[in-house]
Amino acid sequence: MNQLATLPTRKDEDFRYSDLDALAGVWPVAREEIVVAAGASEAMQVCELGDGNVARHLAVNVEPGASFDLRLLNAGPAFGRIAVDVTLKQGAQFTLGAAQLGAGSQTLEIVTEVTHAGPDATSRQMVRSVLAGHATGTYLGRIVVARGADGTDADLSVRAMLLERTATANARPELEIFADDVKAAHGCAVGELDAAGLFYLQSRGLPPPIAKRLMLQAFIAEAFTGAPDEEAMSEAALARLEALL
Amino acid sequence: MLKINNLHATVGDKPILKGLSLTVNAGEIHAVMGPNGAGKSTLSYVLGGRPGYEVTGGSATLDGRDLLALEPHERAATGLFLGFQYPVEIPGVSFVQFLREAANAQRAGRGEEPLSGGEFLKLARAQAGLLKMDMEMLKRPVNVGFSGGEKKRAEMVQMGILDPKFAVLDETDSGLDIDALRVVGEGINAIMRQPGKGVLLITHYQRLLDYVTPDFVHVLADGRIVKTGGPELAHVLEEQGYEAVAA
Numbered sequence: 001m002n003q004l005a006t007l008p009t010r011k012d013e014d015f016r017y018s019d020l021d022a023l024a025g026v027w028p029v030a031r032e033e034i035v036v037a038a039g040a041s042e043a044m045q046v047c048e049l050g051d052g053n054v055a056r057h058l059a060v061n062v063e064p065g066a067s068f069d070l071r072l073l074n075a076g077p078a079f080g081r082i083a084v085d086v087t088l089k090q091g092a093q094f095t096l097g098a099a100q101l102g103a104g105s106q107t108l109e110i111v112t113e114v115t116h117a118g119p120d121a122t123s124r125q126m127v128r129s130v131l132a133g134h135a136t137g138t139y140l141g142r143i144v145v146a147r148g149a150d151g152t153d154a155d156l157s158v159r160a161m162l163l164e165r166t167a168t169a170n171a172r173p174e175l176e177i178f179a180d181d182v183k184a185a186h187g188c189a190v191g192e193l194d195a196a197g198l199f200y201l202q203s204r205g206l207p208p209p210i211a212k213r214l215m216l217q218a219f220i221a222e223a224f225t226g227a228p229d230e231e232a233m234s235e236a237a238l239a240r241l242e243a244l245l
Numbered sequence: 246m247l248k249i250n251n252l253h254a255t256v257g258d259k260p261i262l263k264g265l266s267l268t269v270n271a272g273e274i275h276a277v278m279g280p281n282g283a284g285k286s287t288l289s290y291v292l293g294g295r296p297g298y299e300v301t302g303g304s305a306t307l308d309g310r311d312l313l314a315l316e317p318h319e320r321a322a323t324g325l326f327l328g329f330q331y332p333v334e335i336p337g338v339s340f341v342q343f344l345r346e347a348a349n350a351q352r353a354g355r356g357e358e359p360l361s362g363g364e365f366l367k368l369a370r371a372q373a374g375l376l377k378m379d380m381e382m383l384k385r386p387v388n389v390g391f392s393g394g395e396k397k398r399a400e401m402v403q404m405g406i407l408d409p410k411f412a413v414l415d416e417t418d419s420g421l422d423i424d425a426l427r428v429v430g431e432g433i434n435a436i437m438r439q440p441g442k443g444v445l446l447i448t449h450y451q452r453l454l455d456y457v458t459p460d461f462v463h464v465l466a467d468g469r470i471v472k473t474g475g476p477e478l479a480h481v482l483e484e485q486g487y488e489a490v491a492a
Binding site: 214218 | 293294295296316317318320321322327329332333334335336337338342343344346347348350351354386387403407
């Protein structure tokens with residue numbers, strides 16, 4: 001994913017579900033370059049909770065033996081796009097935990113491209129979306145395993161929960177593999193809250209908004225488990241969740 | 246206490262309850278027995294207010310309040326507890342987390358002060374002890390990875406914590422081994438065998454009734470109560486079968 005000089009169109013796969021009018025207002029998007037030095041461990045948290053339009057583009061190089069832990073909470077903006085390119089060198093590790101929470105007519109998107117450039121690198125990505133009203137939540141995730149990147153271990157889990165039938169979730173996990181000895185798993189599901197579970201909680205005396213909030217809290221908690229600032233991110237997500245219900 | 250009068254209900258347009266009438270007075274435990282497909286579970290879900298179970302006629306009141314007009318959580322706040330035949334697994338939500346919120350939501354509905362974290366844990370520990378359940382299990386996600394017997398025991402712990410006026414227990418005995426059956430039976434007695442409380446015990450078999458002696462036994466067949474008797478009726482059913490007794 002190179003930085004584009006001209007405003008993308010719908011034909012551009014990475015912008016297919018984007019809000020192009022809103023994007024025009026924040027274009028061009030500066031690349032934020034991050035290098036994690038060989039053997040180092042770094043973590044970063046990105047919380048987009050304001051209500052203006054936002055587009056960000058992180059480009060991360062994880063040098064040999066280094067690890068990078070990235071957590072994203074994409075919840076506030078009318079249009080919020082977070083693109084992340086990650087290149088993993090030999091033995092590097094990358095963890096992504098991301099949640100998008102949208103309502104009204106919000107358009108939220110997370111676009112990742114993780115390249116296993118060297119052998120024995122590990123990537124773990126988990127993306128959870130909760131969408132209400134007429135919100136659109138998109139996750140486009142590409143994993144590229146370069147030639148010679150044997151011993152790659154890549155895992156991608158994408159789940160979206162629609163609180164109303166008027167909301168939209170787009171999910172497109174992609175794998176491009178040019179090496180032989182590769183472990184790559186991806187799972188993707190879009191669904192609604194389990195009706196049997198909701199009735200069970202209600203039958204114990206929980207009003208529907210609280211029952212839903214508990215179930216959704218558990219749903220997105222997975223994305224922040226083990227984060228250096230797990231508590232703060234979970235609290236920020238919970239506050240936003242309560243506003244959605 | 247619980248008054249059900251000429252209750253009719255359908256599930257997916259299929260009539261299941263066809264004029265069921267039943268009265269449980271305060272201080273009484275009634276057993277409802279019947280063959281598969283008689284409408285036993287439908288009765289419990291209709292009383293609990295499960296979506297998809299449509300009442301087409303009749304009434305059900307608890308202490309004079311129209312249950313059928315209330316949302317499920319409002320029914321709980323009036324003191325109704327539903328023990329599930331198949332307790333639902335809820336990943337990521339712990340028992341203690343949700344039960345404290347549930348207990349306090351019910352208390353708020355009655356205008357009572359909420360329980361503090363410490364008060365709640367003390368209550369939960371006592372009720373878990375009564376059902377011989379390890380308190381640690383209540384810190385785990387709701388019913389996830391529990392055996393059938395553990396789920397039923399956990400239902401009774403929840404009942405103990407929520408302290409309802411009236412319990413509808415749907416096949417609480419299924420999936421229990423002999424020792425667990427005794428523990429659960431003793432739990433029901435300890436929590437619910439009290440003046441001012443009532444129980445509707447729905448079961449296939451007589452065996453739970455060895456531990457929880459009912460005041461009345463009803464036979465439910467084809468959506469109606471077809472016979473009512475004392476505890477001895479359960480033994481007659483066990484010996485002769487539903488068909489002979491219900492005919």
